[in-house]
Amino acid sequence: MFNALRFLGWPLLVGVLVALLIIQRYPHLVGIQEQSIGLQQAPASTAAQQGPYSYASAVAGAAPAVANLYTTKVIEKSEQQPLARDPLFQRFFNDSLPRQRRMESSLGSAVIMSSEGYLLTNNHVTANAEQIVVALKDGRETLARVIGSDPETDLAVLKIDLTDLPVITLGHSDRIRVGDVTLAIGNPFGVGQTVTMGIISATGRNQLGLNTYEDFIQTDAAINRGNSGGALVDTGGNLIGINTAIISESGGSQGIGFAIPVKLALEVMKSIIEHGQVIRGWLGVEVQSLTQELAESFGQEGRPGIVVAGVYRDGPAERAGLQPGDLIISIDGVQSADGRSSMNQVARARPGDEIDIDILRNGKPLTLTAEVGIRPPVKAGPK
Numbered sequence: 001m002f003n004a005l006r007f008l009g010w011p012l013l014v015g016v017l018v019a020l021l022i023i024q025r026y027p028h029l030v031g032i033q034e035q036s037i038g039l040q041q042a043p044a045s046t047a048a049q050q051g052p053y054s055y056a057s058a059v060a061g062a063a064p065a066v067a068n069l070y071t072t073k074v075i076e077k078s079e080q081q082p083l084a085r086d087p088l089f090q091r092f093f094n095d096s097l098p099r100q101r102r103m104e105s106s107l108g109s110a111v112i113m114s115s116e117g118y119l120l121t122n123n124h125v126t127a128n129a130e131q132i133v134v135a136l137k138d139g140r141e142t143l144a145r146v147i148g149s150d151p152e153t154d155l156a157v158l159k160i161d162l163t164d165l166p167v168i169t170l171g172h173s174d175r176i177r178v179g180d181v182t183l184a185i186g187n188p189f190g191v192g193q194t195v196t197m198g199i200i201s202a203t204g205r206n207q208l209g210l211n212t213y214e215d216f217i218q219t220d221a222a223i224n225r226g227n228s229g230g231a232l233v234d235t236g237g238n239l240i241g242i243n244t245a246i247i248s249e250s251g252g253s254q255g256i257g258f259a260i261p262v263k264l265a266l267e268v269m270k271s272i273i274e275h276g277q278v279i280r281g282w283l284g285v286e287v288q289s290l291t292q293e294l295a296e297s298f299g300q301e302g303r304p305g306i307v308v309a310g311v312y313r314d315g316p317a318e319r320a321g322l323q324p325g326d327l328i329i330s331i332d333g334v335q336s337a338d339g340r341s342s343m344n345q346v347a348r349a350r351p352g353d354e355i356d357i358d359i360l361r362n363g364k365p366l367t368l369t370a371e372v373g374i375r376p377p378v379k380a381g382p383k
Contacts (some may be wrong), residue, residue: 055235061236071105111168113167121228125229186227206340216244242260282373285311286311287342353372356369
């Protein structure tokens with residue numbers, strides 16, 4: 001009997017295990033309904049994942065239109081002398097303190113935008129530069145002159161006098177999507193033209209405190225010192241942004257880089273070339289966000305709006321009747337959710353246009369009409 005069980009035991013055990021596997025894999029064969037938990041399975045496909053194995057074609061098309069910049073400026077260092085701040089020392093030299101002068105060099109990049117020789121770069125790359133040398137990928141070098149700059153978007157327009165210039169192809173920065181592959185081309189640390197790859201991490205980034213007007217493309221493509229003013233291109237080699245800044249604790253790339261969308265950069269460039277400056281709409285008002293405490297004081301809990309903190313003397317807002325303490329609810333029908341967005345909305349308006357401003361004053365609704373002015377280069381103080 002024992003020998004018979006031992007002889008039949010292994011086949012029985014194997015049979016039980018096989019039966020359990022069949023029940024687990026095909027429960028419907030034995031009348032057990034399979035429980036659905038709402039998983040979504042991708043369709044079976046033998047095709048390879050879409051996307052190129054190389055971005056060499058995109059780089060070959062875009063890289064020649066990205067130039068390296070080498071700038072020099074004179075730095076005076078009188079304030080670094082030990083006795084320079086001593087009043088007796090200053091009186092003895094009768095404001096003729098000996099000054100140390102030295103040349104400071106910096107690196108950057110620029111994008112060739114047109115065959116006429118116009119280049120786009122960052123304002124912080126060329127600001128106060130005594131000399132700007134442009135080095136092209138084909139080996140040519142020349143001096144550039146600054147046509148104009150816009151510190152509020154950190155853009156500058158340069159002009160060079162060379163023929164047969166390679167020109168970047170413009171992309172559509174308003175059509176990019178988070179997750180799209182992108183390439184950054186520039187001159188990091190002066191090692192020469194370099195290409196890095198990443199994706200679009202975010203769009204429409206603002207309130208970073210980098211510029212007055214912010215609408216950044218965020219990317220994790222490596223951007224380092226010297227990349228500023230270089231090109232951010234798509235996988236077709238089309239320009240979608242001008243590389244501008246990074247957020248980093250170490251000073252090196254940490255995967256959080258920002259570029260100015262080409263659509264905004266083109267608007268700035270055209271205005272500088274045509275008018276010598278960027279023409280922006282201006283209301284002449286200082287605003288602040290509606291905090292919870294302010295909302296309670298206005299009786300506007302849960303409602304968007306911005307508070308008028310100051311009004312510039314003889315500005316469009318003052319002429320329209322706007323007063324400090326007014327609560328702006330909307331401008332031309334667009335809700336005023338935060339001050340930066342609302343002031344950007346005004347900046348995009350054409351000077352001379354009239355806009356309606358819906359406000360609350362002492363709890364009462366009121367609509368004012370203001371004529372948009374031209375934003376002055378130097379701010380006057382609010383009254």
